[in-house]
Amino acid sequence: MTSLALSGGTRKSRFWPRVRIAAGLLACVIFLFPVFWMVLSSFKAQRDIFTVPPTLFFTPTLQHYFEYMQRADISRRMINTIIVAAGSGIISIVAGGMAGYALARIRLRGAGTIGVLILLSRGVPPIALAVPMFLVARSLGVTDQHITLILAYCTFLIPYVMWLMRGFFLALPKELEESAMIDGCSRMGAFFKIIVPISMPGILSTLIFSMILAWEELLFALVLTNRYASTIPVAIAGIAGDTVNGANWGALTAVGTFTVLPVVVFALLVQKWLIQGLADGATKG
Amino acid sequence: MSTVAIRNVHKSYGALPVIHCVSLDISDGEFVALVGPSGCGKSTLLRMIAGLEDITAGDIVIADRVVNDIAPKDRDIAMVFQNYALYPHMNVRQNMGFALRQRKISRDEIDRRVMNAARILGLEQLLDRKPRALSGGQRQRVAMGRAIVRNPNVFLFDEPLSNLDAKLRVQMRSELKELHQRLGVTTVYVTHDQIEAMTLADRVVVMNGGIVEQMGPPLELYDKPMSLFVAAFIGSPPMNFLEGSLNTPNALILDDGTEVALPAPVAGNGRTTIGVRPEHLFLTDAGWPAVVSVIEPTGSETQITARLGDYVIRVLIRGRTDVQPGETIHVSAKPADIHVFDTASGRRRETVTT
């Protein structure tokens, strides 16, 4: 029974770690509760949603999912959201990744200033950009188009990707590219043959992070799209803000759950990649 | 035939000059070591030869071709970096074959050359491993293998052994020397370790603060250092120095008044520093008096640390001694083993040999 004796002897030193764990759990519960409630409500029949006191026991139903997923505008918006998130994610990882590499490696007068300026552009509140963008899009006749939203998202995704990737590249020893350049590559060749494969964990996680940002973006989507290219967050806002019929909570929670699901899955994936990338010691020769 | 010539090369980073007019001619097959304290510009010079740094002024010529504006990949050089810079996503075979693949050499030929290099370096068993599954010494070998499969005009090494432990470093040092004798490729080797430079190189270039202090065969630097800097830098344990004024050509008066008799008259006057290597001092009955402070026997030789006036000197004698700490000993050196320098300029002054 040595373990008992031990735990008796160390009771005092175990007290604070336990308090910390308890506090952490409490914080998780507080933050996750709304999500839990949303998912729970999405499986409730309309009449169960508003029972007082709220019930945890009810006959689950997929009614809301079937009902609203079958509506043309929801599934089309889902497809729109996928197109826009993937499009802007891919464009910004390519452009931002290469820009980040240039900032990390090319010795150029004023490179630092350029980098900071681009980053500062993130400080402009999106609302200040949304209306001018709408005006530009209208005069070009491209409102309510996927490409418009994709380009609009790139304006905030590229600086973000650029800085993240710059950090990744700075952590790689520059001798790797130098060695490749001596071995017969141009700078571009060294980037694509050595740096890109090594940075894959970082590139993929950044790509997914930016796709998540695009996925859940509301403001630009609201201003720049109408029906054809409109996205899921717009739909959610529409349901929640339906002043004529009142918010349809069944629909709202079902669509909400459906929207959050890929974000959660991808976030977990990214986390795994990131940790794996670090554990691999990609930077160690 | 691949000679390397460095002609009046300067390098500045912005307004900060780091290399001041270095010239150096390296003949075909020669092994040249660049040695000097940290920050003296060794790596910068090597990287300019590789094409990884721009040349601010002057020319670098490889195999009779000015390469100032030629990309690293077109200079036909191979370089081994201090951190090896192995490509982490490629296994040993791919790492070694990478340069050949870039040059569109046939698969068979690549396999043949990689196998050949692997055999020379004893890497046959490791060809399918990734770099992270290798020990430091094995990574170092792979880095060398990557250089030798290229069969380049020039090998460039930047402190390739400094990440290894002491024992492995000595072993790799002899392997490197053997490799050079076998392949005969012109080599420029940067190190801050003077022993490494002395043992490996045909010619040692001692750099200090962006200039070349002295260059020559290792033993010439040892026997005839042209400046105080080189005298202090080359040799281990380091040379003993005594500083004083020369009132007569035959005796140096130290600042505390101790008179150090010189076995041969010395030209010049004013502040003078004399240097004698520990291994060139010997015990006599009538020499410079010094009080023993520490005795360190290693078996084959004994190092005696003693105080001579205000100076601490080291004496290295073969065999053993029954001298005790606290005892006064008398040491002396042969005239040819005493190096005389002008204190102010640090330049060597010739002894008058009569």
Ligand SMILES: Nc1ncnc2c1ncn2[C@@H]1O[C@H](COP(=O)(O)OP(=O)(O)OP(=O)(O)O)[C@@H](O)[C@H]1O
């Ligand atoms: N990119 C750079 N920008 C500005 N100064 C630099 C740069 N690279 C090197 N220097 C400076 O140039 C000088 C020479 O550097 P170098 O790396 O050649 O030294 P080294 O002799 O190789 O030293 P070590 O033994 O520490 O490697 C140093 O004073 C260093 O601070």
Ligand SMILES: [Mg+2]
């Ligand atoms: Mg260096």
